[in-house]
Amino acid sequence: MQFLADIWPYLAGTAEFAAMVGAAIHAMLTKSDVRSAAGWVGFILLVPVLGWLIYLLFGVNRIQRRARELRGVRRGRALPAPGPSQHEPLPVEPEEQRKELESFARFGQKVLPEHFEAGNDVDVLTNGDEAYPAMVAAIDRATRSVALSTYIFNNDKAGRLFLDALTRAVERGVRVRVLIDGVGSWYSRPSLIPLLRERGINYARFLHSFMPWQMPYLNMRNHQKILVVDGEHGFTGGMNISIGNLLGENPKKPILDHHFRVKGPVVGQLMRTFAHEWEFTTGEILGGPDWFPHIAHAGELVARALPAGPDLGFNPIRWTLLGALTEARQSIRIMTPYFLPDTTLATNLSLAAMHGVEVDIVLPSKNNLPFVDWAATPSLGWLIEAGCRIWKTESHFEHTKLMTVDGMWSTVGSANWDGRSLRLNFELNLDCYGRSFAHKLDRIIDGKIAGARPVTLESIAGRPFPVKLRDAAIRLASPYL
Template sequence: MLTFLSDLWPLLLGLIQFTAMAGAAVHVMLSKSDERAAAGWLAVILLVPFLGWLVYLIFGINRIQRRARELRARHVGELLPVPPPARVAGETVPDGPQVREMESLARFGWKVLPESFEGGNAIRVLENGDEAYPAMVEAIDTAQRSVALSTYIFNNDLAGRMVLDALTRAKARGVRVRILIDGVGCYYSHPSLMPLLRERGLNHTRYLHSFMPWRMPYLNMRNHQKILVIDGRHGFTGGMNISEGNLIGSDPRKPIRDYHFRVEGPVVAHLMHTFAHEWNFATGELLDGPDWFPELEEAGEITARGLPAGPDMGMNPIRWTLLGALSEARHCIRIVTPYFVPDQTLRTNLSLAAMRGVKVDIVLPETNNLPFVDWAATPQLEWLARAGCRIWKTPGPFEHSKLMTVDRLWSMLGSANWDGRSLRLNFEFNLECYGASLASRIDDIIEHKIASARPVSGKELAARPISIKLRDAFFRLGSPYL
């Protein structure tokens, strides 16, 4: 018997190897959309005996998207409140001068995400926490029915307690308060604000919070959205967290420049819908009825819609809308972002736009609060500069703004950065806006930043010492996760 087994084990081992190798190869061919990635993984699986398929099993399978879909699937079939229904194909673009000049982009966007475009909105720019936090506190203090707040970071500091006190006053008046904080972002300050939220009896929860490593709570699938909705009527969104670093006027130890936006009009329902969806996912509670979704009247001339995005979506609506805007641009593209590590497709489209004669300005902070992200971005900047993109580095304080305009008619604002974490791994929320008044206002802001910024040429980037180039090239390898 032992002799028989000793003769049989090589055959069994070979059968296991063949089955695992064949299964991994089939998975690669069916799941990898990038031909080069598929060919590379097939080479590893077929040419590295026993270890190749094991390496693919550990590192090659996209578990992030699968895990996100599994989590979301628990809520499939549940009734969620929705904004006005998306229009049918012939009605995707409301008529009016705000969108007529970029109608093809709007039609493309509707195919990417069939969410309705809402006309009649007003969007006000708020600079730094000095303007944003008082406006948010004032709005919370006027709340009569409901307050919905979603944020990545809610620090236990001057800014955090300012908002916390307003939320406490709203609860005391009988207002329905819901607070959603990311499970990682809630610990950015020490001590955390969480004990104070519990002490004051505010209805709150942490998004995907767990100390169990196998639940992947820390690196991926973060809720990076910044949404505040008052009575379902008055909205705030943008890229600003709740932190005293944004209170530039108070001379904080680590100042952060940023912009937030006050939103009025029908598109506020899109902010509220996104919050309600994430709150339902995190707590199981359904937010519905006029306290959260009242009838909304027109308040301005901007046409806009919300773009929620996350790793559970096959086509990331924010990323695809950016690609559409880059291809539609005819005159100018302006981008401000703190973290600029776009994938190859985005880089190629930026280069093509510049080579077509479109003026492409990319405004980045001179000193990044995450240096390794800046290092990973630098090799890509050299390529973009050679294509004709103009790269600018702004002096301190650290620039956390996330702004984009095209042809002084279209603008994008919200929580997403130009990196793989925002466009592939996190849950984000942006507003896509059609309106010359808003785009021109944001353009003026960007031009003001450029006026004090330092231009970065391709020649300067090419002249970096070899040691710096090696460092940057090493960190570029991790760019999909930065």
Template sequence: MFGDEAYWLAALFGLIRAQILAPLGLVVALALSLHILLTKRDVGAAIGWIGLVWFSPLPGGVVYLVFGINRVQRRARGLRDGPRAIPRDVPAGSPREDHLAPLERAARHLTRRATVAGNAITMLRNGDEAYPAMLAAIAGARASIALSTYILRDDEAGGPIIEALIAARARRVIVRVLLDGVGSGYFVSPAYRRLRRAGVRVARFLHSPLPWRMPFLNLRSHKKMLLIDGWHGFTGGMNIGAENLVARHPRAPVRDTHFAVAGPVLAQLVEAFADDWAFATGEELEGPAWFTTPDARGEAVARVVTSGPDEDVEKIELLVLQAIACAQRSIAIMTPYFLPDERLVTALALAAQRGVGVDIVVPARSNHRLVDWASAANIRPLLDDGVRIWRNPAPFDHSKMMVVDGVWCLIGSANWDMRSFRLNFELNMEVFHDDLAATLGAHMAACRGPRITSEEIAASPLPIRLRNAAARLLLPYL
């Protein structure tokens, strides 16, 4: 009897598969293939997605619908005509007449922002220097505070900042806090819960436990900025957590750099935060509490560069490519994760071939082993072409910076990987300033440990090379 039931169930399933699932799969595969052909710019990504939906139409189609469609770009377009719509014509700002003039013009075209002079930018090392300065700034706020960060922990480092934000609200300062919906805790976010209970306006960027909102899971806000009264602030790559209090010897210390910023470029930082806040909450920030005209405070010429899978797609990567192309003497890079795509690898290799000194500092060991493996398989062509890559000894250093020809600097949140350049929402700042360039250059030189050689990579055992090569296949997702 049970054999007959099994037979009829198998026959029924075969009928359903032949009469319903197969035609449905064909329709799904065809429809999604048309969508992929019309929307995917990257040929490799398009081929991969089309292969997936034809190999397994229904499960593959679900995966594509969840992770393959950029719904964030559609939402950004809806804000395009808002109060801070991107202008079509951008003033020249502070144009240059040297060999970096093409870089300045390209960045103006990419960002639709002008360079502004009169800024003071100071490097702060680790949370030991950055957090006290941030706390003092919050305590002195009189009109408004904006905080955007990927990670805010309610611990020895983040706890005092949370308390300071709550205290600022109690003295009638307008406070807005934007936390990433994954980085600051997807299921449980103590910092978010504590701020909200205290009445602080706080939002979680692209966060929802609802399954139909899961397409946003892979698109994170990696930006870090604290803005006080529209007059001064902080930006860079540092999260807020006890691991950055290196002088207190945490169990897993993370070194990092952040930057205090004062001057007219603060207006661009405020605009960037206001756009993100409107994107996440629908609330438009307006009025003199937010938008001011900061006085000149220094000699640096600067401009904010935002990037993300919305209207700012790939802008930081394109700016970096232009900077490499304009370099005549030197390129210095420091990054916690070094997984550039073929465009960047080729640009760096060509720079080295034409005689530019290219030095890259990476951690001896990062906090993601898979990234280290993939990076080891990705750097061989650079080493063969004369690019010098240096290991930064432990503890892990999360700093991100770039200097070209001792003049042009790039600081901010973006790592040198495809996730930062194409998926994450990032905020960097380009700065033309000899003194800052010298400070960053000296810092990177001091972090150089043993140099990685092509012979060392080639001499790795075959199992290690195979493991690294396999990890490299995940480069678009790391």
């Protein structure tokens, strides 16, 4: 015993030294940003005991590792392989081709080897008043299959519209699969889940558990919005299923949004994304002509689906946004409810504006998550100084997510301009090439800007000191908001 009493300080010191060295080595090998790596190494070495312990608790990125374990080991399957990779130029009409966009298309296939599909068309649906009836009508016409994925499926008038349509489809013998995020399924009280069960609708909840240690409540959420009927009629965008989107019902908290009806071969990619998430969640493999029929061309838009999540080393949506900012020569137009771009995205936006590209960013004045707006405000001044124009809509909360570049390339979908969408959640965007569709989106953005107020350096500088302090403090947590 005396021997142990004599040597325990040396054992403790050795263990502390080993922990410090191990944590420092881990930071050097895993942190891609040199400033982050240097900062953590300095903190570990200069703060005895607490340094390496705090690093283990807060500095190790367990989200990507956990996502890869869940996606790769648990089911043993990755995203289904796309069709043969196409390395030829983007298949658009010669008069619409641009060298920069051809380069961007090749870059895009390196980001994600999902091939581009020609022959598509996308209709814009405004608010739930247009989107929900179109989606319910498509479900009512289903003869073979219905695949629905949503983050929020509320137990309200909007939710029951879909519940009744899905019930009718089941009664007709249609194969129905409904995937709801494990957190999103609890947004309404009481939940709609018991009603889905009572109606005999085949549903599943993504990464759901009643045990907190088994369910990451804030991270790795399935934020995708997909509806595919009979494998060939598609809908996607950022709209959840909630009474707030039905402005005709005068909801207490109105939500302005746009959803998109997709026609053409790219619908098959929406279906493949749903099938992947369904198999991961339930183990059931969806295949055959009921889910994957031949889809005829329906228009001239070239498009592909961009699924993304924390299980991927490089987030395809984030890298596609970066590529678009790099290739822009005339205009960049962004509309998003949550705008917390990381340093690289913000720098590229600033560089584009400084090179003479017209950069317009449209944000809501009324945000359903005020702390996100607080965190975003300090960074807006730097973008404005670089030449970006920032607008705040004055109407109801605007949930629309759009982006266009040079009136030719555009993206729509579920992803926001924040770390949660571009690093922590599973998202789905459409990557589109075509002037007609880009012009549709530009007209929407023009209409929003016409009724918006510009954000100025004076308005940002004129905030009271307590507000500035609040915003600066909340901004520190922006990667996780």
